[in-house]
Amino acid sequence: MSEPMKLSARVTAPLKAVHHALTDPGELRVWLAEHAEVELPHRYAFWGRHTPDGQEPRQRPLHVDDRTLRFSWPLGGEETTVEISLEEESAESTIVTLTQTHFDQEAAMADSGVLGMTQTFWCLSIANLVDHLEGRELTPKADFTSPVLREELVIGGSPEAVFDSLVDPEKFSRWFGYKVDMEPYVGGRFAMGGFEANDTPAKVVALEPGRGLTLEWPGLGVSSWELEGSGGATRLTFVESGFDEKNPPYAGWMGWLSGIAELRRFHELSDWRPIWLDASVPGSPEQTGVSG
Known part of the structure; x- marks a missing residue:
């Protein structure tokens, strides 16, 4: 069996507050899932339309203490194990490290199968x-009951600044956490990992300064960012289209949404730094660009 998928992030909040957010059902219903029930050490469950394979609660607690939460989560015919550990970086800063077994990298790359969704x-x-504990607006969650992949949110920056961070490869790479090459004109190429590493780049099919960008991925679909000024900020409408609606690309969708969370922080925090610290497998934030 491969090494567990691993993610680590920094949250500006005391360890005790982070632990409470991980184990209180009301808190879980804010940042994680539509439904949650917790009566530790005997019950720890979350489910609903924002959870992969979330038609019913499936989790079972295995261990909990002041710094660690471990539970089983049957997915895709496998008994996966999730562990979340907390490390006090300072009185007001905590490192959250999450691992999960049975992550399927091939399924993630093909955007198919529930085990390919766990990382994003x-x-x-x-x-x-992180945003919940730091008092910021949350990024919309995925809805696994709908084939419509469209969200609107407000970014605290001008349309011109947000547009620049979408078409400037250096800035895109900073907030997205992964090298991006781009030819910022209609008909130009857009390549994750750079042109040399990607022989199937997306094509820029629409680009209007300060207004939006549309990319077409060969055989996969279309991603579009529409920007509109809104009270000194920018209303971003992000849409994925052109895919098989019987098999929506939820893994990629969640990757984009988590990237947009970092894009918001990039524009709104004067002392911005990525929340992500490290990861253990290709396809994690440092590899796929879901962080800055």
Whole structure:
């Protein structure tokens, strides 16, 4: 069996507050799931439309103490194990490290299968945990009951500044956490990992300064960012389209949403730094660009 998927992030909150957010059902319903029930050490469960394979509660607690939470989560025919550990970096800063067994990298790359969704699910969830504990607006969660992949949110920056961070490869790479090459004109190429490492780049099919960007991925679909000024900020409408609606690309969708969470922080925090610290497998934030 491969090494567990691993994610680590910094949250500006005391360890005790982070532990409470991980173990209180009301808190879990804010940043993680539609439904949650917790009566430790006997019950720890979350489910609903924002949870992969979330038609019913499936988790079972295995261990909990002041710094560690471990539970089993049957997914895709496998008995996966999730462990969340906390490390006090300072009185007001905590390192959250999450691991999960049985992550399927091939399924993630193909955007198919529930075991390929777990990494970006946790990337988005941890991003929302950080923003929740730091008093910021959360990024929309994925809805696994709908094939419509469209969200609107407000970014605290001008449309011109947000647009620049979408079409400047150096800035995109900073907040996205992964090298990006781009030719910022209609007909130009957009390549994750750079042009040399990617022989199937996306194509820029629409680009209007300060207004939006649209990319077409060969055989996969279309990603579009629409920008509109809103009270000194920017209303971003992000849409994925052109895919098989019987098999929506939820893994990629959650990766983009967690990236957008970092894009918001990039523009809104004067002392911005990525929340992500490290990861153990290709396809994690440092590899796929779901962080800055």
